Structures are given as C-alpha cells and as structure tokens.
Amino acid sequence: MEGGSSSKKRVVVIGGGVGGSFVAKSLQFFADIVLVDPKEYFEIPWAGLRAMVEPGMAERSVIDHVDYFTDGTVVCSPAVDIRDDAVSVADGKVIPYDYLVIATGHMESVPRTRTERIAQYQGEFEKIKSASSILIIGGGPTGVELAGEIVVDFPDKKVTLVHRGSRLLEFISPKASQKAFDWLTSRKVEVILGQSVDLGNTVNGIYRTSSGEAITADCHYLCIGKPIGSSWLRGTILKDSLDAQGRLKVDEHLTVEGHENIIAVGDITNIPEIKQGYLAIRHAEVAVKNLKTLMTGKSGGKMATYSPGYALALVSLGRKEGLAQFPYVTLIGCVPGMIKSGDLFVGKTRKQLGLKP
Numbered sequence: 487m488e489g490g491s492s493s494k495k496r497v498v499v500i501g502g503g504v505g506g507s508f509v510a511k512s513l514q515f516f517a518d519i520v521l522v523d524p525k526e527y528f529e530i531p532w533a534g535l536r537a538m539v540e541p542g543m544a545e546r547s548v549i550d551h552v553d554y555f556t557d558g559t560v561v562c563s564p565a566v567d568i569r570d571d572a573v574s575v576a577d578g579k580v581i582p583y584d585y586l587v588i589a590t591g592h593m594e595s596v597p598r599t600r601t602e603r604i605a606q607y608q609g610e611f612e613k614i615k616s617a618s619s620i621l622i623i624g625g626g627p628t629g630v631e632l633a634g635e636i637v638v639d640f641p642d643k644k645v646t647l648v649h650r651g652s653r654l655l656e657f658i659s660p661k662a663s664q665k666a667f668d669w670l671t672s673r674k675v676e677v678i679l680g681q682s683v684d685l686g687n688t689v690n691g692i693y694r695t696s697s698g699e700a701i702t703a704d705c706h707y708l709c710i711g712k713p714i715g716s717s718w719l720r721g722t723i724l725k726d727s728l729d730a731q732g733r734l735k736v737d738e739h740l741t742v743e744g745h746e747n748i749i750a751v752g753d754i755t756n757i758p759e760i761k762q763g764y765l766a767i768r769h770a771e772v773a774v775k776n777l778k779t780l781m782t783g784k785s786g787g788k789m790a791t792y793s794p795g796y797a798l799a800l801v802s803l804g805r806k807e808g809l810a811q812f813p814y815v816t817l818i819g820c821v822p823g824m825i826k827s828g829d830l831f832v833g834k835t836r837k838q839l840g841l842k843p
C-alpha cells in the first residue's frame with residue numbers, strides 16, 4: 487500500500503473494536519485513516535449474549551465498518567508487525583503511518599463477514615432453543631449474563647453454571663457477587679463454585695467437574711475471559727512497552743511508553759481501572775484530541791490527559807433486570823435493568839457512531 491496521496495497525515499488504527507472504531511470514526515474527515523481489523527464489521531460486544539437468544543438483535547449490533555467509517559480505508563487482515571514508520575498485516579500489505587493507534591483489546595476467533603456473523607448467532611439461537619439442559623463454564627460477566635438471558639427467555643431449560651473461583655463476578659465487590667448468585671439460584675440455575683470442567687473428559691453429554699461431579703447437558707458454552715490481543719506485539723518495536731500482563735504501558739496522554747507517535751486505547755492499556763467499553767470510548771475521545779493536537783500543533787501543543795474511571799459496572803440479568811455496582815452502592819433488580827438490560831445501549835452506541843438507533 488502506498489503512502490497517503492493527500493496532504494493529510496496518515497493515522498493507522500489497529501483494531502476495529504470499541505476503542506478503535508470510535509477513533510477511526512471521529513478522525514475520518516480530519517486525517518487519512520486506515521482501520522486494520524481481521525473482520526469487516528464492528529460488533530457491540532455487550533449485545534452479543536442477547537443476540538444468542540434473539541438473533542434479530544445482531545442485525546443492529548453487528549455493523550459493517552464502512553457504514554460508520556465512510557471516509558477512510560478498511561484493511562481486513564490482522565496486523566502482524568510494527569516498524570517505526572509502517573505496519574505489516576497478515577495478507578502481506580505494508581501500511582506506512584505518521585501516527586499509530588493500538589486498540590486490539592481482545593482477540594476472538596469470529597467470522598470475517600457480517601452475514602456470517604449474523605448466521606452464527608442464528609445457529610446459537612437454534613442450539614439453545616433445542617437444548618433441554620445447558621452448561622455454562624465461567625462465572626464472570628459473560629457467563630452470568632448468558633445464564634440470565636437463557637433463564638429469562640427459556641425458563642424451562644436446566645442451566646448449570648460452573649465457576650473456578652470462589653465467587654461469581656470476581657471483578658466487582660463480594661456483595662455484588664452474592665446478589666448475582668442469589669438471583670441466579672432463585673431462577674433455578676445450579677451454580678457450582680470452586681470447580682472447573684475438563685472438556686476433554688466429556689462422554690455422551692456428561693461433563694465432569696474437577697471434583698469428579700457429573701453434569702448432564704445437551705450443550706455447553708465456554709465463557710472464560712478472552713486473551714488480550716497483544717501477543718503479536720511481542721515481536722514488534724513495542725515489545726519493551728508491554729507490562730507483565732501483556733498490556734501496553736501508556737502515560738496520562740495515552741501515549742505508549744517510549745513512542746511519541748503511538749497511542750493506545752481500550753482494554754489493551756495498563757490503566758488501573760475495570761476494563762469497560764464506555765471507558766474505551768473515553769480513551770478514544772482523549773486519543774482523538776491528542777492526535778489533532780499532534781497533527782496541527784494547535785492548543786499550544788497541550789495534550790489532553792486521561793484520569794482512570796470509577797469502579798462502575800453494570801451486568802444485565804435478562805431483559806428487565808440487572809446488577810449495578812456504583813462507587814458506594816450495589817443495586818440489583820429493575821432499576822439497574824432500566825439502565826442497561828432493555829436495549830443494552832445498542833441504540834445509544836449506534837447513535838454515537840452516527841447511525842439510526
């Protein structure tokens with residue numbers, strides 16, 4: 487790929503998830519933007535579990551990059567290397583940059599096209615609908631939200647949730663964990679804590695937990711944390727900017743340690759806060775301001791700073807209820823449900839991307 491033909495600076499954004507998509511969208515008329523992502527679409531992550539029980543949701547939550555990013559280039563291939571002035575992607579292209587944004591929060595193996603992704607949700611829906619019993623492995627936000635979606639839409643299914651830790655939702659307070667546990671068990675979800683499941687040991691729909699307990703289920707969902715999308719950075723110029731957890735070390739301007747023209751946003755950063763999409767959007771806003779400052783020298787060259795977010799978390803429990811942890815209070819039921827669980831912020835996120843809700 488040749489360098490940009492216009493006089494605009496070239497910004498390459500790696501990762502078309504929450505942070506990267508918002509940076510690309512916000513800067514598209516200001517710079518020559520290239521968005522690098524292995525898939526052709528942005529997906530609203532917090533709507534994915536609803537899409538498994540209501541595939542129509544995916545029509546709104548899976549959005550082709552070209553629908554909101556109309557004035558730039560999408561390169562549909564994972565980035566594999568970074569040099570001082572260019573990024574290489576798996577299909578062989580080399581993309582020069584003036585500024586680089588790294589937003590590869592999490593790597594997940596998903597289909598390349600929107601059509602395939604929507605069909606995948608339809609397949610999950612059919613699988614859940616035809617199962618009598620379902621095993622969910624993992625009691626973090628994904629496992630808890632999936633259990634909530636299934637028991638609310640399909641109350642007759644037998645749902646078992648096995649979690650390795652001593653409490654659900656370990657990223658929030660023990661009080662909030664207990665409320666989630668009580669909510670699920672009151673809806674007849676069998677919650678097994680302190681155990682794991684060895685999937686290699688499954689025979690004829692009988693799963694074994696680490697203590698040898700047998701669980702019969704027609705299907706299972708593995709809801710364990712997705713790996714951080716940074717392993718590919720270990721062979722690049724950014725290898726020394728990674729911390730022990732594989733997160734990129736950034737300063738208060740979100741500039742990557744040791745690289746003045748490289749910014750990181752979202753879950754891949756080492757900012758000490760709960761990793762959340764609304765914070766990735768706040769990072770994107772700071773990144774956009776700072777890239778504009780860097781490109782124009784305006785604002786007297788004064789860069790915007792980012793302060794870590796509060797420990798705020800919202801976990802949906804089906805369509806109407808939810809669990810919220812605010813700085814001083816934890817709430818469960820319809821009030822937090824009203825904030826998130828109805829539309830799961832899909833309309834709001836689409837509007838932020840300049841699309842019809």
Ligand SMILES: Cc1cc2nc3c(=O)[nH]c(=O)nc-3n(C[C@H](O)[C@H](O)[C@H](O)COP(=O)(O)OP(=O)(O)OC[C@H]3O[C@@H](n4cnc5c(N)ncnc54)[C@H](O)[C@@H]3O)c2cc1C
Nearest residue numbers: 501502503504505531532565590591592752753762763764
């Ligand atoms: C079930 C669930 C519910 C959630 N609920 C909420 C919620 O209610 N509110 C909230 O604020 N947050 C929520 N979150 C968290 C939120 O989704 C994440 O914090 C957010 O997605 C992080 O954004 P990101 O841009 O850092 O990374 P991601 O959104 O993970 O995007 C990373 C992107 O990078 C791409 N990528 C990876 N590797 C490469 C590579 N080598 N080259 C190019 N591209 C690459 C991926 O394809 C992906 O598009 C939830 C998460 C889950 C799983």
